[in-house]
Structure formats: C-alpha cells, structure tokens
Amino acid sequence: MSSSFFDLLKMKYSIDLNKQQKQAVLHKNGPAIVLAVPGAGKTTVLISRTANLILNHNINPENILSITFSKAAARDMKDRFSSIFGQGIGSKANFSTIHSFAYSIIRDYACIAKKSYRLIEGESSSTNKTLILREIYRTVNNSFLNEDKLEELLSHISYIKNMMLKIDDFIKANNTSFNNFSEIYNLYESYKKEHNYIDFDDMLTLSYEILKSNSKLLNKYRDKYEYVQVDEGQDTSKIQNEIIKAIVSPKNNLFIVADDDQSIYGFRGAVPEELLDFKSIYPNTKMFYMEENYRSSKNIVYICNEFIKKNTSRYIKNLITSNSNNRPITIVKVKDQYQQYKYIIENISKKQCFYNSAILYRNNISLIGMVEGLIRHNIPFYVRDSKMSFFNHWVLKDIVAFLEVALEPKNSLAFEKIYYKMNRYISKDSISYVLKANMSHSVFDILLEYPGFQYFQLDRIRSLKREFKSLSRKNPYEGISFIEKELEYANYLRDNCKSLGYSYESIKAIISNIKIIAKETKTIQEFLEKLNNMQRAIEDSRYNKGKNAVYLSTIHSAKGLEFEEIYMIDLVDGDFPSQASIEAFEEGNYKLLEEERRLFYVGMTRAKTVLDIITLSTMNNEEVQNSRFVKELEWIMLSLKEIQVKKQLVVGNEISHSKFGKGNIINITNDTITIKFHKEGKKRLSLHSCLEKGLLEIV
C-alpha cells in the first residue's frame, strides 16, 4: 500500500522521498516529532503525511488540523496540497495559523455565550490597537509615542501574553527601560476588557481560557481534530503549546516538524526549550530525524553545520547533503557601506534573473542604503517589510529640522525641535520668548533680543547664527557631518541614546543611512525630495512581488524561503550579533547570543548555490568590528582548507613557498610542516599561518 502511495507522490510531486522522510510520513497515531535540518523537506513531509492519513487511513480531511507559522505558509501549503490531491480534498483540509484557529474558538464561544468581541488589529479600524496604546502612553507619560517605542511596547505586551507571565514577574525578570510600562500595560488590559476588545495576543490567551473553562467546547474541538500537525514547531510560544496540548489530549495524535536550530522568535515568546523537553511532556513520543539538505551546495552545507554546532542548547543533528560542491562561501571585506552596495550591484547587474537573488539583513534599517543604490542603477526590487519606521524616525526628523532652520532661519517650530540638542545652553524660557515673537526676524535675531541672556550667552547665539549660515551653504552630506560635529548633535546622541532606550550602534546606523541618501544630492531641497521618493519607491515595491525583482528582507521574514543567491549585509559586531546579546553573553547569559547565531544560520541556509557574507570596517566614518560570526566562519573555512591541504601533503613531495621558493617536505605534524628549501635550507613553519596567508602552493 505504502509503496504505491509513494509512487503516486513521486509521479504527482516529482519528488522521491528518502527513507527518513518516508518513515515520518507513515507515522499515524501518538505523538511524534520530526527534527530536521534546513532544506530537509519539512513542508513536503507535512503535506505528504496529510495525504497519507486521508488516502491510506480514510481519515476525513476535516479531522486533520495543520498549524502553520504564517498566513502565507498556510496558503502555500493548501495550494501545494490541492495541486497534488485535487481541489476536492484540498478544500476540506485545514491549514491554519494558530491565531486564526484560536479566533475560531473565540467566535464559537461568543456565539454560545451571546457575547461579542471586537478585533482591534489593523490600521483601517477607527479604534485600533496602536491608537489606543498611543493615547494611553500620552496620558501616562505626557509625551508622544514614537515608532520605535511603539514597537518596543508591542513586543513587551506580546512577550508577556505568549509567555503567560504576570506583569510583575515580567518587570522583575526584564530590566525594561520603558517609562511606566506596568501602568500602561494595566490600563490597556482594563480598557480592552471594559469594551470587549481583543488583539492578536488576546486571541491566544482568551481561547486558552475558554478551553480551560468550557469542557463542552473543549471536547468538541478534541473530537473534531483527531490529528494535529504543527509546522515550524521551534517557534511556537508557551501559550500556543498549551492550546495545542489541550486540544490533542488525551489521544496525543500530535505531529510536530521542527528545527530547533532555526528558532528565532525568543523575543516574542518562542520556547525552543519545550522542544528539547518534548518527550517528558508527551511520553512515548516517536522521534524522526531528517538530516539531508536538498537545498544548498555541499560547500554551504558543511560550513553551516560547523557554524551551528557552537550552540550548546540544541538537539545534535548532522547536516548532510548529496548535492555537489559549488562556489565556496565568499567572505567579502569592504571598507564601508558604499563599497558593499557597489559589490552587490556589480554582481546582480550582470544577471537577467533578479528574482533568484535575495539581500538579507539583521535590521530593517540596512535596506535604506541598499535601496538607494538599486534605484540609482534601475534594478527592480521587492521589499518584504515595506512599512518602514525609518522615515518617521526622530533622528531623521531632527536632521531635517536642522536643515530646515539653515534653509529658513525664521522657522521657529523646527528650531524648537533641536535647540537643546546642540549643547548651546539655550533655555526653555528663551524658546518660549521666540515662539511668542512676531517672526519677522530669524530665531537667532529674536534670541539676541531676549532680556534674560547675559553677555557670554549672546556671544554664543551670535556664533550659532554664523554656524547655521555656514550650514546653509553646504551640500546635504557635508551639512549632516557639520550637524554631527560642529553643532555637537553626535555628542547629544551619544550622551542620551541609552536614556532614550537606544543603543548607540543603532543610532549610528540611522545617521549613516541618512548620509547615504544625502550623498548624491546637491541641495537641501533635493535631499528632502529624495527622502519622499525613496519612501514611495519602497512602499510601491510591493507591486513587484513575484516579479523579476531582487528580494530584500530581514532574516526573520526570510524564514522558510530559498534563493539561488544570498547576500548577507552589514555584518558588524554590535549590529549582528546585537549589542544586547554581546553584553548579556559577557555577563554569563548566552541565550541571546545563541539566538543570534541561529538567526545568522537561518540567513545562510536560505542559499542554494551562492552565499556572500559581507562585512565592513567603517560605518559613518567610524571604525567598526567585523561580526564575530564572520570571524568564526573564516576560521571554519580555514580549518576546512587545512584538512583538504593536509590530505595532499606527502613527505618527499615538492612544495613552493611565496617567500622561500621551492623545496621538499621532510616532516608534517598536526600544526607544523618542515621543508628543506633548495636555496634557504631547512625551515619549520606553522601550517595554519601559512595557509591563512596563502603562502604555500603544492607543486
């Protein structure tokens, strides 16, 4: 029976499942976990097992629930399933995200309990989550909630809900610098409760509460979903695991496919530790391993495997492949971002098929400079997360305000944004005086009339006036450097970033990208127009989805995807791995750094044949360190080379050294090679250092 099933799969799918995949596909009852490496065909196995249950065990497709990580993955899986097994069965099979499954529980309950809940996610609604949070933040903190802080607030709330924490426990365990976080959190929770509002996180907590308190409903779901499958099991959160546990009990027909090495959502409450603990949660679990990678070339697979092995908290797996060697991973070391973009653009523009290439980065800010280059070279691109907070970032707004004052010194509103950010001791009272004045003169002339200033302060204002005059004559790029240094904005940023909740590295990256946009512009006006055009181009890139366009994405959002060529950019220590993970590691907590490594690994394993790892030595003209992960890769690659070269070294054979000329090998140990050179005589050399510097050549 099973062999004809696999023949059918082979015929329809054109994929011949391997032995490990077949074993997993044939699993029927009880808990099972499939631990797989990247590119091992997890999705393929999940779809095939669904078919096996339906076709060979007569399970009604409606009784199988497959939980995917994203809506796109659910759609993709349903499409793939329908294309093989037909629309009939396909339309009945349930592929759903955990959120939409949870929402169906809430809707069922609401109907029974005659309650109504309103979802407050999405920008279209007049009452949406962000508006409510902004209002609460304004009331509590008496200030405006900027985009970055909003992200942080959302992430904290989501983490608490996903980890099933009490607010006090969260505060104790996480040293958050967010102003009055618990007050904001409590107000948000009670506001929602009062109005029967729910957000995405509440879908999970509320559906879990419903299942716990309503046994009739719980049994209905248990009976309905006889078989539950979970894709990307490494990124399910605590609350999600609890919902799944409740539904599958007592039969525990739960089939999870996962790669703990690809768990990258710890900050949102993903708990890969539960995967490691799966057997104690579900006794009699059957374990399946899928270690063959079908995606990447041998060179990439070997290095990725060595790289991820450094993590301590993981299931030990061995990444192997039958794919052949291709171009080795290339580590590209360039001076700055300009050279980085030049390198990528030169490589990409040689090709006709842009859709085969993806540019991946740790932080969204990295796409700004890259997009600037792609636009200038008319290379079509698609940006995965086109909603960019960069264009509303306060640092950009500050820079624009400086330039606006230079352009029009009567612009008191722009001056109000920056007067205290340049270390000129201008008091709040004097600014109130300016704002009340009739703006027929420049802000500086009005300040010079302010009665509260002493002689030396007036002198400072006069020199500030001259400085802004000088700024107005500079091109935007030089102007921004002038703002940073002469107007001391960089000092303000350095001194205040921590208290504002930012790392200096992240601020440096923002300034650096603003300067990249400014670089090719001649006037302030042109710079401001370019900013608008770029914002529009990034938003409009959504129309290039699925077309012949280069794919730009954060690594988080590239999970599950594959491309012929991958360029990983901005690989600088402090950015990737993040500064927070490095600091935690130095204090003895390695968890964050291990997650950063997994993220790096996810990025690398998206590549089929070309993987270029690009690192910089300066950013915004300041020296930066290559990412420690890049250094490790170099080390791994060197060791690999050493192994390969050692295999070719034979005592007695001739060898050539770039400094000492030719000679014969007389001895080889683990780390040294002794050569009798024809001219220089006998020398004992470090094999490692010779290979690192590329000094030896086998004749």
Ligand SMILES: Nc1ncnc2c1ncn2[C@@H]1O[C@H](COP(=O)(O)OP(=O)(O)OP(=O)(O)O)[C@@H](O)[C@H]1O
């Ligand atoms: N038995 C097989 N023979 C040939 N190709 C296969 C086989 N199984 C899977 N593949 C191919 O390997 C590639 C990776 O498969 P898939 O995307 O399902 O892997 P994955 O395990 O979900 O990867 P990741 O976790 O890295 O996203 C796909 O192009 C798929 O078609």
